[in-house]
Amino acid sequence: MKRFFLLCSGVDLDLIQNCSNGEQNKYAGIGATVFFTALMATIASSYALYTVFNNMYTAVFFGIVWGLLIFNLDRYIVSTLRKKDSFLKEFAQAFPRLLLAVIIAVVISKPLELKIFEKEINQVLLTEKNQMTLDNKNQIAAQFTPEITKLQTEISDLKEEINLKEQETNQLYETYIAEAEGRKGTKLKGKGPVYKEKREKHDASLAQLSELKKNNQEKINAKESEIASLIQQQKDSETNSQPIIANYDGLMARINALDQLPWMPSLFIFLLFLAIETSPIFTKLISSKSEYDYKLENRTSKIRTWIQQQIDQREKIMDTDTHINTEIYNDLKSEEELYNYKQKMAQNLMKLQADSFFENQKRLL
Template sequence: MLKRFFITCSGADKDLIYSCSNGEQNKYAGIGATVLFTALMAWIAASYALYTVFDNVYTATFFGLVWGLLIFNLDRFIVSTIRKRNRFGQELLQATPRILLAMIIAIVISKPLEIKIFQKEIDTVLLKEKNDMALANKKQVANYFQGDLDKNKAETDSLKSAITKKEKEVNALYSTYITEAEGTKGTMKLGKGPVYAEKRQKHDAALAELEALRKTNTDKIAAKEKQAETLKADLDKKVSDSQPVIDGFDGLMARINALDKLPWLPSFFIMLLFLAIETSPIIAKLLSPKGEYDFKLEDAEMAVKTNLEQNNYQRELLRTTDAGIYDDVYAEIRSDRELYNYKKKKAIEMLEMQADRFAEKQKGVM
C-alpha cells in the first residue's frame, strides 16, 4: 500500500510500472518518497515563515500546506517529465532547466528553516537593532520637542531674571535711604530729613513695583513650568507610543536581514543540504541506468508516434489521390461540346438582356 502511494508520488505511469520488475518499482517508489518528504519539509518551512508574518498558527499552517502541495506538484512534474536518452549529455541538457528550478525551490525552502535554527542568534541581533532604534527614536523625538522646550526655558529664565533685576534695584534703593538716615552717605547728615524721605519714597515705589512684578511673573512662571511639564509628558508619550512599533520589528524581512549579518558558512551548508534533498530525485533519475520502465515507456511513445505518422501519411495520400480524380473529371467535362453549346446559349441570352436594359435606361434619360 505504501509502495503504491510512493509510486504515485513519483509520477510514473501506473500501467507500465506495475508490469515491470519489483526492483524497477522500488526505484520509482524511492523517487516518489523523496518527492513527498521534500514537500513535507516545504510545508514545515513555509508554515514557520508565514507564522512570523501572520502570528496565527492556523492561518500559517493552511497557507503552508498550499505551498507544500505546490512544491509536491512541481517536483512530481519535474521527475515525471525527464526521459532517459541514449546519451547522458542529452539527458543533462533536458534536465538543466528542471535542476535550476529545483535550486530555486531549495533556496526558498531552506531560508525559513535557517531562521528557525538560528533563532537565538537572530534574536540577539534583533535585540541590538531594537535598542539602537529605540535610542535613535528617543533622540529624534527629543529633537522634535527641543525647540519648544528651549523657547519655554528661555522665557521662564527671562521672567525670573526680571524679578532678580528688580530685587537688586529695590535693595540698592533700600541701602541708599538707610545710609542717608545713618549719615554715612549722601548728605552725610544723621537723621531722617527731606532727602531721606525722598529716597524712602523711591524705595517704596520700587518695592511696590517689585511685588506687582513678582506676582505677575510668578503666575507666568507657573504657567511656563506647567507648559514644560506638558511638553515633557508629550515627549514621553510620543516615545512610548512608538515603542510597540520598535518592539514589533521582528517580522520575516527583519529576521532575514538579521540572518545575513551572521556568519555565512553555517547558513550556506544548510542551504546545500536542502539543495541536495530537492535535486536528489532528478540526480537519481539521471544517474540510474535505463531500466525496464524506460524501455516500455519509450516503446509506448514510439508506437503512438509511428501510428500518428502513418495516419498523417494516409491522410495526405487520400488528399492527393482525391484531387487527381477531380482533375480528371473536370478535364472530361471541359471537352464536352453539348455542355459548351448550352453555356454559350445562356451567355448570349444574358448579353441580350443586358443590352435591352441599357437601351431602356438611356431612353429614360433622354
C-alpha cells in the same frame, strides 16, 4: 504505500508494474523523495506565513497549497527527465530543471532556518528594537527640544529681570539706611530731607519690583504650562510609536536578522535541502538506462511511428484526391454539352441585363 510513492514519482503505473521489483523500488524511492520534499515545503511555508498573518488556519491552508505546488513541480521535473544516449544531452535536458530545483531548495530552506534559529533571531530583534526605541526617542526629542529650550531661556530671562530689580531695590534700601545711620551721604544721623528722598526712591523701586514679580510670574506660569504640554506631547508621541517598534517582528525583519547570524549553519541547511531536491534528478543522470526506460522508449517509439504513418497516409490521400479532381475538371473542359449549356445561360443573362438597362433609361427620360 509503494504504489503511492510510485504515483509520486510520475512513472507510468501500467509500465512499472511489468518491471522488476528492483526497478519499482528505485522509482518508489524517487517518489518518496518528492513526497517528503513537498511535506517539508508545507511545514516551512506554514511557519513563514504564520509570521505574516499570525493566524494558524490561514497559514496552514496556504501552506498546504504551497506544498501541493512544490509536489507538482518536483513530480513534473522527475517525470519529464528522459534518458538519452549521451550524458551531455541528458545534462542539457536536466540543467533548467536543476536551476528550478535550486530555487525550490532556497524557498523551502529559508523559513525552516527562521524556525531553527528562532531564539537567536529573537535576540537580534530585541537588540534592534532597543536601538530603534532610543533612536525614536531622540528623533521625537529633536522635534520638541528646541521649543522647550526656547521657553526655558525665556523663563530664565524673566527670573533674571526680577533678580536685577531686587538687587537694585536692595541697593536703594542700603543707601537710605546708611543715610539714616550717618554712615554715607550727608553723614548726619536722623531722618532728614535726604533720607526721605532716598526712602521714596526705595519705596518706588519696591513697588515696581512687586509689580514686576506679579507680571513675570504670570508669564513664567504660562510658559511652564506650555513646557509641560510639550513634554506631555513628547511622551504621547513616544507611547504611540512604541507599538510600531514592538510589532517589528515580521517575515522581512526576521530574514534580515537571520543575515546577521553566522552564515555557516544556514549554508549547511540550504545544502541539505538542495541535496534532497536535486537527488532524484542526479539519480536519473548517473544511472544507466534501465528496464523501465527501455519500455517507455519502446512505447513512445510505437506511438511516434503510428502517428507518422497516419500523417503520411492522410497526405497521400489528399494528393490522390487532388490529382483525381484535376483530371476530372480537365476532362470537363472538352465536354460539348456542358459548353452549349453554359453558352445558353450566358446569352440569357446578357439579354436580361440589356432589358434592365433599357427600362432604367426609359424611366429617366
